Amino acid sequence: MKIGQWMLVGLVLGMAADGQEQSKQLRWLDGQGQTVRLAQYQGKVVVLNFWATWCIPCRQEMPVLAEMEHKYSQKGLAVLGASVDDEKTQPQIQTFADNHHVPFPLLRGASSEQMQSLGLGESIPATAFFDADGQLVARVLGELNRSELEHRLEWMLGKHHGKEPAAFVNGFAKKPRQDSAPSIFTH
Secondary structure (H helix, E strand, C coil): CCHHHHHHHHHHHHHHHHHHHHHHCCEEECCCCCEEEHHHHCCCEEEEEEECCCCHHHHHHHHHHHHHHHHHHHHCEEEEEEECCCCCCCCHHHHHHHHCCCCCCEEECCCHHHHHHCCCCCECCEEEEECCCCCEEEEEECCCCHHHHHHHHHHHCCCCCCCCCCCEEEHHHHCCCHHHCCECCCC
16 A cells, blocks of 8 residues: 555544544533533443424424334433524423423534534434444434334344445435425524
8 A cells, every 4th residue: 555545544544533532522411401421321322313393304203213212222222312402492392302202312502513523414303323332333314214213223233134224324315305404504
């Protein structure tokens, strides 16, 4: 291998390690104002969903996330809802959780910078998947599909049936409608 190729490999590996380190630093506030860190979930498979109360596709996928959390929490799954709601709409988060019987933490203070550090861009919904070692292993842009999500979770939790799920899914490319992928800055 040439020196330039080795330098490129080193740069890519360094960026990946930096991204993994940044993900360990992610933190938000829970409904009681307590800090929640992604690193607290080491040892669990984590589904980190970025959403907002005003996002229609986000609302539509919440029951699917709730169902998966209920089904797989005893097998080592943790679901976290990182809300990008601003100060004006943050008071609606707890009402949303109560009205929709969301059994997992809905966290305040998520940002487009956090999403970008995970390679999710800045459109919601977007979901990052972490293995039990805390490594970012997959990303899905756009609304989650129930059967694809279930297959991905089964795979991550050790049931390797069928084809391995893709590490990156751009659901926005399938549904290019403007209202299906709102930017977190336009609401």
